[in-house]
């Protein structure tokens with residue numbers, strides 16, 4: 001059974017439809033990569049899955065229930081979200097920001113327990129950002145903030161994690177850490193991840209690591225191509241979406257692992 005079912009979703013902010021007849025089935029323990037040019041509707045689709053807008057046309061079900069009928073407290077135990085941009089105006093420390101990921105598990109006025117603080121330490125170590133623990137979140141760089149938000153999603157302990165361009169503004173090392181942690185969460189913890197990305201090599205990376213990966217390529221609010229990495233990440237599809245000519249090149253690593261990489265011409 002699918003953990004997320006989207007059927008014929010059409011959505012408009014005002015009068016013009018931004019998402020058009022989107023249907024997507026997402027299995028537990030898989031990654032879905034949303035690719036598409038700027039303004040194609042990736043963030044809007046993630047926001048709809050999160051249930052932050054009243055439903056318009058079509059249906060989104062999470063764990064078998066219509067998303068807008070699931071209480072906010074239950075939703076926070078089902079889905080965590082790493083937004084593209086996150087502004088925090090209050091000078092919380094990194095510790096406090098990550099600890100917020102445990103809020104869905106606290107009763108009204110209940111204080112964090114020792115176990116919650118242990119989870120925060122575990123997440124900060126996992127992301128290699130223990131040194132940031134007492135820093136003010138408002139004073140971090142964009143890339144450091146992204147790593148902190150991933151740690152917050154990790155402690156929230158949801159089955160589903162939505163990520164909006166999670167590697168944007170990360171340096172090469174942190175991009176590698178993030179991709180490895182995403183792969184770990186899916187393979188070892190059976191999390192279900194939906195991530196938007198402008199990096200076509202991301203689905204190829206997950207495919208090489210033998211993670212079940214679905215790709216949905218959007219253009220002007222429609223999914224034009226949908227399926228496995230091998231079915232969808234093709235030169236002609238990339239050109240149809242981005243109007244850019246590319247080559248997909250095969251490579252073999254020293255250990256014999258084979259993969260493919262996309263280069264622009």
Ligand SMILES: Nc1ncnc2c1ncn2[C@@H]1O[C@H](COP(=O)(O)OP(=O)(O)OP(=O)(O)O)[C@@H](O)[C@H]1O
Nearest residue numbers: 013014018036037038039040041042043044045196
């Ligand atoms: N709050 C809003 N009100 C009105 N229109 C919006 C709003 N948010 C987004 N849009 C419009 O909806 C369309 C889809 O935007 P969205 O942010 O979902 O695209 P995206 O694929 O995530 O783009 P990007 O790759 O640039 O992040 C765009 O034309 C955008 O201008």
